[in-house]
Amino acid sequence: MDKLYKVMLVIGMVGALLASQTESDFSGAPSINSNLMKLENPVIDQGTWITKQSLPSPKYYHSVAVIGNKLYLTGGGEYTAPTTDCWEYDIATNTWTTKAPMPQARVRHASAGLQGKVYAIAGYNGSANINLVHVYDPVTNTWSSAANYPQACQFLTAETWNDQYIYGIGGQSTAYLNTVYYYNPTSNTWTQASSMPVATRSHGSGIIGNTLYVWAGFNGAFIQDFQIGQINPSNPAQITWTSGPQYPVQASRTTGDEVNDPSTGWILMGSCGNWTGTPAHHPYSYIYVPGSSSWTQVQDKPTVSDNADHGVGVNNVFYMPGGYDGSAASNVFEAYEFPQALAHDVGVFAIPSPSGNVMIGNPVNVIVTPKNYGQNQETFSLHVEIRDPSSAIVFSDDSSNITLPPGQTVDINFGQWTPTQFGTHTVKAWTTLAGDQNPANDTLSQQFNVSGWGSWTPYNPPGANYDRLTHATVYDPDNDKIYMIGGTPNGQSGSNVPYCYRYDPVTNSWNTNLANMPDARGWIQGGYWNGKIYVPGGYTNAGANSNTFYIYDIASNSWTQGPTLPEARLAYGLAVWNGNIYVIGGVNPGLNAGTQTVFRYNVSSNQWTQATQIPMQFDMGGSCYLGDTIYLVGGVNRGAGTAWTQVLRGIIDNQNPDNITWTWITNLPYANAINAACALPGKLYMIGGFINLQT
CATH class of the missing domain: 2.120.10.80 (Kelch-type beta propeller)
Known part of the structure; x- marks a missing residue:
């Protein structure tokens, strides 16, 4: 089963959406993934001091x-x-x-x-x-x-x-x-x-x-x-x-x-x-x-x-x-x-998921990591159950005939479970092996909490220079990391910074030692695709709108310059689909009007083209995407001097990615701009902003 990643985060005063999803192909049987995930409570066999x-x-x-x-x-x-x-x-x-x-x-x-x-x-x-x-x-x-x-x-x-x-x-x-x-x-x-x-x-x-x-x-x-x-x-x-x-x-x-x-x-x-x-x-x-x-x-x-x-x-x-x-x-x-391995010993090494805090109504993968602690190859069974706050079993499954060589682990994905009740739940997993010589590591359990989106949890800020707005917030779903790039600490002209910071949600920690952007920019967004982050345009410290296109390679921690935007843009919307980066609307090169243009950058061809334009000027609003669908939520219509009052949806033509069908789909609760937005399956979120362009 493919992993499902869902992230919603706002960093600083102006955030960007973070959402990425892959479709599930769950057919009812546990799947095996040999890549060990993050460990919540690993089992450690404690040894003894000897002289x-x-x-x-x-x-x-x-x-x-x-x-x-x-x-x-x-x-x-x-x-x-x-x-x-x-x-x-x-x-x-x-x-x-x-x-x-x-x-x-x-x-x-x-x-x-x-x-x-x-x-x-x-x-x-x-x-x-x-x-x-x-x-x-x-x-x-x-x-x-x-x-x-x-x-x-x-x-x-x-x-x-x-x-x-x-x-x-x-x-x-x-x-x-x-x-x-x-x-x-x-x-x-x-x-x-x-x-x-x-x-x-x-x-x-x-x-x-x-x-x-x-x-x-x-x-x-x-x-x-x-x-x-x-x-x-x-x-x-x-x-x-x-x-x-x-x-x-x-x-x-x-x-x-x-x-x-x-x-x-x-x-x-x-x-x-x-x-x-x-x-x-x-x-x-x-x-x-x-x-x-x-x-x-x-x-x-x-x-x-x-x-x-x-x-x-x-x-x-x-x-x-x-x-x-x-x-x-x-x-x-x-x-x-440390004690030497026994002849026959299997057990539960970790339960990567569910753990921590789980959102009610959102499916989560149930993943258990067994390990062969012994000296011989073993074939054994693995069992898992989840109990709600009343101790009622709300999920249970078994996987038989798991075969592991000595010393090896494997992730067993039992499929998805959807929580329907708030509160503390317990997930328990155990192995069954005839002749197992160490029952102490056979069973592992851990608690996790089910809560709603109604509450926010504060996380650690970066260790330095963390005040930021008009920056890019980018999620890397392949490595489960979040990047904060550029922006300004105070909104004053000439105060943009080039910093690139990375956040690890698992350890709640930042790396502030990454390579800086080649120059400082604000009013930018960024998109992730296949190990790289793409950051077009933005507002420079010289007070100019830029058409420069920067690309950050995560593996080498280095920046390169891509082909320039067809026209300078800042405060635009951004979406990523299937190796394409879309720059939507934004403020024009003269900094005196909004735009309706949509530019598409194709990673494979390394070229920009123009896609179907949007029906109204858009900048300084929330843009988000889910699969081949783009959403614009809030924003500024400079031609009319008003904030957006509706949600615009764009569906990308899979055969011709320059062809986008734009449709107004619903009214906003109020006219809003300079906000963030996030798309999750079946839901849109509008976060913060300036109601009716008023501070």
């Missing part, structure tokens, strides 16, 4: 890297007396061995394993920050030099991506850093990558797939920020940053890494740190499953261990050798071990 062989001597301010099945601890000591130590820990034999010392004593540095070698990066030499990078070869037990790190700094972290590059992250020089650099061993060069939105030092970090995670730290105050960077594989300097659920505590001098939980897959783990609570150094440990809405607390580390870049994951174990125990350096070595 390993003590360090040769107490250590903190050191760093640990991994090569294969061995850990390499470098440097460390008092910050005024750093060491050149290099110790190797063999996981198989649980033993430490002293190796050749580093050429440079250092503390508060970072290290990473890359292509069979250990890189010790930057740090503090006892009197000053350094930018030296030294490379250890375990085969020859020798050290060599690599290109210097671009900044002399301390308290940074380093992560290896696909055994191709090392990313150096944050830290402190003369200031707290948000910089990110990556190292290419082939060219022996460091290159600056996209900076983090928030500067931090003494933080935790990890890489899973193409995603870089950075959490907590210190930048003049303890922080909880969780920064998520999507690395562009074709351009490793390009990282698209968003924010995730905050780390549970404001913590500095913490540590963390990625680790493989057999029951869940690759996750992040952070432990210990210096914080604002009591005692000052805490033993708390947390786990984050990528895509989930929060961190999960697990068993406290038995011995406090911070002030080091020393948390590393190898297979299903998270290792933390040494560290500061709250009073002195420690030689205690503890590791958190």
Whole structure:
């Protein structure tokens, strides 16, 4: 079954509609989608802390890297007396061995394993920050030099991506850093990558797939920020940053890494740190499953261990050798071990939908994600039910003969359910497998709320420059993201901004670090099609109407210029259908009249044509679309000096997209303009505005 996306949102004083729908082909049987959706309540099998062989001597301010099945601890000591130590820990034999010392004593540095070698990066030499990078070869037990790190700094972290590059992250020089650099061993060069939105030092970090995670730290105050960077594989300097659920505590001098939980897959783990609570150094440990809405607390580390870049994951174990125990350096070595998979174990991993808040009368997909937690391929059954506030069953279904290999998940779509009653509902799912060895994860339930459109929910504004009007609001249904582009913070001439911000409805967070439009514009709209956002015309800071056409590529986070509009337009309506962008009405190039023209841009041909014009001048009104149907709701008729009083519908000819049949369909409750509009199946919404053009 195709997913149904329905979004209605107004950002700032003047919003734009957000609506996109695909038709349902539900035939009564659950469908399978192998793409895992956003997780609401993932199941985590919690492990236990175990004690390993003590360090040769107490250590903190050191760093640990991994090569294969061995850990390499470098440097460390008092910050005024750093060491050149290099110790190797063999996981198989649980033993430490002293190796050749580093050429440079250092503390508060970072290290990473890359292509069979250990890189010790930057740090503090006892009197000053350094930018030296030294490379250890375990085969020859020798050290060599690599290109210097671009900044002399301390308290940074380093992560290896696909055994191709090392990313150096944050830290402190003369200031707290948000910089990110990556190292290419082939060219022996460091290159600056996209900076983090928030500067931090003494933080935790990890890489899973193409995603870089950075959490907590210190930048003049303890922080909880969780920064998520999507690395562009074709351009490793390009990282698209968003924010995730905050780390549970404001913590500095913490540590963390990625680790493989057999029951869940690759996750992040952070432990210990210096914080604002009591005692000052805490033993708390947390786990984050990528895509989930929060961190999960697990068993406290038995011995406090911070002030080091020393948390590393190898297979299903998270290792933390040494560290500061709250009073002195420690030689205690503890590791958190996730349980090994059982022979036969399936269960419910997540219930992506329904969740959160559901609108009454609007169908929602019922989707359950089972997982094979065991070591063998299994064939099993999955069941789901929804109960209303009185505990009456209002939906139930079963899916039998689901076959999954070990460690795999799958989305099972049981079709659509339409809520008819307000209030808190419960969705419950469970698996049935003969011989299942772990009943604890068989069942998962979660609550969600059914409400009406009569209430509005406030969401987090962007972290900077969030006052905005006359901007474009664009919904990306493929990735469930919302973009706020351009506009003005105060409505004054010359105050338009070029900013492009992205909102994630799942995490209720913004990315304000995207590429700006090539120049500032207001009175614009935008449309999404196939990974790109199209923004025509608009009002410039020079006080002119523009015919420039900008195109934003989401994957590359870059803007290009398309073919110019046939005529300059601002305050127009916009619609998108089947690879066509329609610019409807708007103010003319001389800024002294409205228009009735409709211009169509075809994405494939990269050309503009003129479509059937509308029967009356239109600008500064609400435009929305649903499938091949366009609606104009409210607006200004400058020729008559009045606001619109009716709704105009346009149906696009599927054989000739320049041919649009326009029809007046209903009266508005009142004459209105400078409003937003939204179309949902069977309903139109008019939001805000100026009644009769009066303020």
